[in-house]
Amino acid sequence: MKRHGEGPIRIALLGIGTVGSQTARLLIEEREELSARVGRDITLVGIACRNPDQVHYPWLDETLLTTDIEGLCRDADIVVELIGGLEPARTVVMTAMRSGACVVTANKALLAKFGPELYRTSADHGVDLYFEAAVAGAIPIVHPLRESLAGDRIVTMLGIVNGTTNYILDQMTTEGLDFDVALRQAQEQGYAEADPTGDVEGEDAANKAAIMATLAFHTNVVIGDVTAEGITAITAEDIAAATAEHKVIKLLAVIENGERGVSTRVYPALIDDRHPLASVHGSFNAVFVHAEAAGDLMFYGRGAGGAPTASAVVGDIVTEARHIVQGCTGPAIPTYRDLPHAPLDAAKAAFAVRFVIHDKPGVLATIAQEFASHGISINGVNQDLKPTTHDPGYSGELQQLRVVTHQCDEVTLRATVDAVCKLDFVTGTPSVLRVLED
Amino acid sequence: MKRHGEGPIRIALLGIGTVGSQTARLLIEEREELSARVGRDITLVGIACRNPDQVHYPWLDETLLTTDIEGLCRDADIVVELIGGLEPARTVVMTAMRSGACVVTANKALLAKFGPELYRTSADHGVDLYFEAAVAGAIPIVHPLRESLAGDRIVTMLGIVNGTTNYILDQMTTEGLDFDVALRQAQEQGYAEADPTGDVEGEDAANKAAIMATLAFHTNVVIGDVTAEGITAITAEDIAAATAEHKVIKLLAVIENGERGVSTRVYPALIDDRHPLASVHGSFNAVFVHAEAAGDLMFYGRGAGGAPTASAVVGDIVTEARHIVQGCTGPAIPTYRDLPHAPLDAAKAAFAVRFVIHDKPGVLATIAQEFASHGISINGVNQDLKPTTHDPGYSGELQQLRVVTHQCDEVTLRATVDAVCKLDFVTGTPSVLRVLED
Numbered sequence: 001m002k003r004h005g006e007g008p009i010r011i012a013l014l015g016i017g018t019v020g021s022q023t024a025r026l027l028i029e030e031r032e033e034l035s036a037r038v039g040r041d042i043t044l045v046g047i048a049c050r051n052p053d054q055v056h057y058p059w060l061d062e063t064l065l066t067t068d069i070e071g072l073c074r075d076a077d078i079v080v081e082l083i084g085g086l087e088p089a090r091t092v093v094m095t096a097m098r099s100g101a102c103v104v105t106a107n108k109a110l111l112a113k114f115g116p117e118l119y120r121t122s123a124d125h126g127v128d129l130y131f132e133a134a135v136a137g138a139i140p141i142v143h144p145l146r147e148s149l150a151g152d153r154i155v156t157m158l159g160i161v162n163g164t165t166n167y168i169l170d171q172m173t174t175e176g177l178d179f180d181v182a183l184r185q186a187q188e189q190g191y192a193e194a195d196p197t198g199d200v201e202g203e204d205a206a207n208k209a210a211i212m213a214t215l216a217f218h219t220n221v222v223i224g225d226v227t228a229e230g231i232t233a234i235t236a237e238d239i240a241a242a243t244a245e246h247k248v249i250k251l252l253a254v255i256e257n258g259e260r261g262v263s264t265r266v267y268p269a270l271i272d273d274r275h276p277l278a279s280v281h282g283s284f285n286a287v288f289v290h291a292e293a294a295g296d297l298m299f300y301g302r303g304a305g306g307a308p309t310a311s312a313v314v315g316d317i318v319t320e321a322r323h324i325v326q327g328c329t330g331p332a333i334p335t336y337r338d339l340p341h342a343p344l345d346a347a348k349a350a351f352a353v354r355f356v357i358h359d360k361p362g363v364l365a366t367i368a369q370e371f372a373s374h375g376i377s378i379n380g381v382n383q384d385l386k387p388t389t390h391d392p393g394y395s396g397e398l399q400q401l402r403v404v405t406h407q408c409d410e411v412t413l414r415a416t417v418d419a420v421c422k423l424d425f426v427t428g429t430p431s432v433l434r435v436l437e438d
Numbered sequence: 439m440k441r442h443g444e445g446p447i448r449i450a451l452l453g454i455g456t457v458g459s460q461t462a463r464l465l466i467e468e469r470e471e472l473s474a475r476v477g478r479d480i481t482l483v484g485i486a487c488r489n490p491d492q493v494h495y496p497w498l499d500e501t502l503l504t505t506d507i508e509g510l511c512r513d514a515d516i517v518v519e520l521i522g523g524l525e526p527a528r529t530v531v532m533t534a535m536r537s538g539a540c541v542v543t544a545n546k547a548l549l550a551k552f553g554p555e556l557y558r559t560s561a562d563h564g565v566d567l568y569f570e571a572a573v574a575g576a577i578p579i580v581h582p583l584r585e586s587l588a589g590d591r592i593v594t595m596l597g598i599v600n601g602t603t604n605y606i607l608d609q610m611t612t613e614g615l616d617f618d619v620a621l622r623q624a625q626e627q628g629y630a631e632a633d634p635t636g637d638v639e640g641e642d643a644a645n646k647a648a649i650m651a652t653l654a655f656h657t658n659v660v661i662g663d664v665t666a667e668g669i670t671a672i673t674a675e676d677i678a679a680a681t682a683e684h685k686v687i688k689l690l691a692v693i694e695n696g697e698r699g700v701s702t703r704v705y706p707a708l709i710d711d712r713h714p715l716a717s718v719h720g721s722f723n724a725v726f727v728h729a730e731a732a733g734d735l736m737f738y739g740r741g742a743g744g745a746p747t748a749s750a751v752v753g754d755i756v757t758e759a760r761h762i763v764q765g766c767t768g769p770a771i772p773t774y775r776d777l778p779h780a781p782l783d784a785a786k787a788a789f790a791v792r793f794v795i796h797d798k799p800g801v802l803a804t805i806a807q808e809f810a811s812h813g814i815s816i817n818g819v820n821q822d823l824k825p826t827t828h829d830p831g832y833s834g835e836l837q838q839l840r841v842v843t844h845q846c847d848e849v850t851l852r853a854t855v856d857a858v859c860k861l862d863f864v865t866g867t868p869s870v871l872r873v874l875e876d
Contacts, residue, residue: 293746302735
């Protein structure tokens, strides 16, 4: 660790976008209050950005702005990395820690990719690395996992950790919109970016899932260990079928520590409308935790946005500053367990599969027989809904047939669905959704 | 602080009731895992209880049991106080801290009464005092307030922090029961004690409110600063009237930092059924936080019970043990602000007042005039519901008249209700409930 003297604690801020500007504002406007909480003066010594000439805020002394990241970091006790992306973020953060500075970051992609190296470097150099803002924005989840639940064993975590997709699914549910229309609305409202790929394909949620799994199970989980499925295939018909069964569709990060190892996945799932996660609306996030002793817990709040995310960043700065005053660090990210990763194909789930069929006698029996011959037990079948799909080679009326299974293997389910799709009365692409069971 | 050596960290457990026994079990059964998290062996050196002969558990080495609290504490690095009540708890905890031991406690009454003295002693002697289990059981709220939100300003907190009353109100809502019947059921189910006073009169929630307000606003708030109103006056009619307006009644701890100071109160309130707190059912607890930068947050989970509360206690033990290994302490409970307490009478709220009246022309106009002459603006009036009240001196049909006000002073509201009750067509006792506005 740096030989931090008795002078003010020096903060270097890297990046002055949506979150960076709110972080700078809080550090400047709340300096006195924050210093009281720390027990020593904390001071923002500089802000690195690409184009200092273009940055203007009424509360900002523009002489703080610089393009010299390296020089700024050399002189700081705490480096706050809000530039995002993998490089130069990785090099900057590693260099800062090696030189004895503490780091605060909101960079989920960085942590999900290079977490093991970063956590090790933080421990080796006796400096803090905090990242509350990287998972679910303002929602305190990293502190609770690192500290409050440090005496318990986490069994499962379910997270709605991407506000964009939750907003889109919520709009589809309440307004009956199709995915494309809901996405366009989300873009117009500023809830989705012009290129929404990272959100709607589940990649953003997958990064957060890797970080949460590492903290929850004390083992290294990186982005390459996560299987992610997005929401682009969800249709208004899926939503209608869910509503009819008193369920909602949510994009979930699902983290489990089971017999065959750690499973970290992101997928859209059907959940009961009385489940606490079902009432997470709009762009809000929530993380549901099931721990052996604590039972069920849920954390809810704003998962994105400048001020909420800055609240988490400044909370981390205060925590690290207090440690500097005390001459200590917080708990290292302990990855003392070396748990295996459960193979995806062996993962079990219940499924809701929706087929479009040419309606004729014997269809249900034939499909049920196909599931039975694969050893999958059926929980329920529903043939009420009319599809909007068209089949140009068929003159009769099309019908939807929805099969909900009991728990079964992913790989067996896929083989069964493939077999059913080869039957001559089945048309179109089936919809396959996992069902969260209580 | 004690000169903690390199040997195992020694835990003394005081009390082996519901929470104590689960804490002991976790410390014994999870010793290896917890030691890995701490980075040093942690060991339970003894358990103080009144009647060691009567304590038997398959996992318990009974030689750990002792009646000698003093001797046990003298030899411990961390003293875990789970005996409850004010004495001997206070003396034991103070003595432990003065001798350099860290303390974990779940004792809300102790903290709400002697918090300032305890926090100061902990800071003066450089030892940790943690108490996650004292507020809302297993729900991480103390760590988030002390650390995650350390960079933000909390404006309001609303807590459902008493599981017994939430269970009773929930039963009244879903089953249409009267208070007495719901209470009896809660007692039969083990959700309420034989003497339920502390819960149903709001005292337990008031203790937790004092602790939360101290942490939220960095100022000393003790039980004497809290105004508490329980749920014994809530009737099935109140519940029915709430349901008709898409509202639910919840016993809330309400903590605000307003222009006139800190206001810390406990009362039953009407909240909109779409509010996140409305979906907190049964004996679950939840704490809703509104912070300037973070916006709305909610923390949800089990507020009581042996294993959930023990999870919070053991989390605190791990946190303190990590500090001992590092030779530091966590942040002191900072009460650097000396905020005034807002006078109750000046507190503002919206109210729903239900009068029982002899129905005759002009009644509504007369009551409305009474509110107007006191300067209270009315939001809505409802005269639909029939009361179950009887008035022996009146032969006509009784009716209920329900007035919902806009924000007004507590003291003005009370004067208005008193004046209305003096009108000759008003009978019985009015029901007065605060309305939580969005």
